[in-house]
Amino acid sequence: MTQIINKAIVMSTRPVGMPKLADFSLQSHNIDSYNLTDGQVLIKNHYLSLDPYMRGRMSLKKSYAEPLQEGEIITGEAVGEIIASKSDKYPIGTFVCSMSGWQTHFVSHQKSSALYPVFNDQIALSAYLGIIGMPGRTAYLGFKHKAKPQPGETIVVSAASGAVGSVVGQLAKQQGLRVIGVAGSAQKCQYVKQQLGFDECLSYQADDFEQALTTTCANGIDIYWEGVGGRTLNAVAPLLNEGARVPICGFISNYNDTNVAAETPFQVLAKLKPTPEHGFFLVSDWLDEYPTATMALAQGVIDGSLKFKESTAHGIANAPQAFIGMLSGKNFGKQIVKLV
Ligand SMILES: NC(=O)c1ccc[n+]([C@@H]2O[C@H](COP(=O)([O-])OP(=O)(O)OC[C@H]3O[C@@H](n4cnc5c(N)ncnc54)[C@H](OP(=O)(O)O)[C@@H]3O)[C@@H](O)[C@H]2O)c1
Secondary structure (H helix, E strand, O other): EEEEEEEEEEEEOOOOOOOHHHHHEEEEEEEEEEOOOOOOEEEEEEEOOOOHHHHOOOOOOOOOOOOOOOOEEOOEEEEEEEEOOOOOOOOOOOOEEEEOEEEEEEEEEEEOOOOEEEOOOOOHHHHHHHHHHHHHHHHHHHHHHOOOOOOOEEEEEOOOOOOHHHHHHHHHHHHOOEEEEEHHHHHHHHHHHHHHOOOOOEEEEOHHHHHHHHHHHOOOEEEEEOOOOOOHHHHHHEEEEEEEEEEEOHHHHOOOOOOOOOOHHHHHHHHHOOEEEEEEEEEHHHHHHHHHHHHHHHHHHHOOOOOOOOEEEEHHHHHHHHHHHHOOOOOOEEEEEEEE
16 A cells, blocks of 8 residues: 545634534545554544544633644544554554544554553444543543432433433433433434433423523532533523532533633632632543543443434534534534545
């Protein structure tokens, strides 16, 4: 093998508000596998992960990570197969996850901390980007460290049908909590209740959402898993019990907001008396626990106690459309792009 045509999606212009297709462009360049240096591998990606945090990378808003520059490949994780190798550690044929970005091929060094092998062939390759990848670990580790769950408590989980929320709710059910999901449509709510086993799921798009949440949580809310902000947070806030915990995983309703005066969850929660325990966390706060979390999640998938759903776009050219869709709830489950 010599020349490979790599296709990549770059951020051609920095999006303002909801990203548009014109903010992205598809570019091609050649990779010569003979040019690999010692320790390098060439990966052919099978699946790309599309995640809400990528919208933050496209913005110049203050963040924990450096922003992308115009013309750069969109950041992101992928899973694929090594098709050329100058590494003793990763021979040709090894399946790996890497921080490839949105592209069909990627050259990585074996020493990259973001490169790791797929470890179980009983599990679909794409799941390494979802339930047993970064989103699953976010749910597992954030819930373990920040939610402080007690059996019998009531937890409300936002973005309940999505990559992170679906796992949080299932773990909470396993630990004896009463689990109320919130999602964007009746179809998603039905899935959350019937397939994932939540006790209830309400649509924040419904006219009577606030009233329905108040009735459903007649004894208040002990834990609110925050992933969305906006209307859901405003409905939850007055129902939080004394001693409530609010792990802030994200607030997607704010990510495309151009209104600088829009309230963040920190502002909404800080005004409450008593103020619930709350704080933003990153999954990478617990890097040393990744192996344990990943193994526990993988075990749950294998024994059927953890279920997941994926939304699959096909072909790298369709990644921008799928990403835009995810930011408005068109995905139903973990959003991935199938390349092979
Ligand atoms: N802190 C961390 O380390 C970390 C790691 C991973 C993810 N996160 C955060 O966790 C949250 C969920 O991420 P995910 O990967 O699991 O995504 P996801 O839930 O699979 O997909 C995003 C979902 O957000 C919902 N959404 C979109 N716009 C919304 C709006 N304006 N108001 C309310 N909901 C909206 C949609 O679901 P509906 O149709 O139900 O509205 C959409 O399906 C995000 O805030 C993300 O940034 C944080």
